[in-house]
Amino acid sequence: MDKKKKMQPKFHIRSGDTVKVISGNSKGKTGKVVAMQVDKERAIVEGANMITKHLKPNANNPQGSIEKREASIHLSNLMLVDPATGEPTRTGRRLNDAGKLQRYSKKTDKFI
Known part of the structure; x- marks a missing residue:
């Protein structure tokens, strides 16, 4: 097996x-x-x-x-x-420029 x-x-x-x-x-x-x-x-x-x-x-x-x-x-x-703002944020996953899934901040809409 x-x-x-x-x-x-x-x-x-x-x-x-x-x-x-x-x-x-x-x-x-x-x-x-x-x-x-x-x-x-x-x-x-x-x-x-x-x-x-x-x-x-x-x-x-x-x-x-x-x-x-x-x-x-x-x-x-x-x-x-969020490292950019210092405030808590929800996160999502999105493809970056290299085509790899990466986390992003839903508040600022930027990659983490």
Whole structure:
């Protein structure tokens, strides 16, 4: 039997983008996308959705510790910030001059 390769979905946000949180505990915060969890459709945003993580004692850290870290946020709760204007915008996909699909801002109608 031949296993079919699963297609990588296309999202409106990529790792490295600046986004604004539009709902949830961190509503209104902006930050850079540090990592994407493609299978769960979630992203980790720098400085948003902070949680407290209790770490067990181990050889490197015999006391154990409590640290603050970012938790993931569902992509539906994030909106891309347009690099040209600095405002959140909806995105679409359009063919560029080279004939490749590229994201564009629906507010300014320019490629991102």
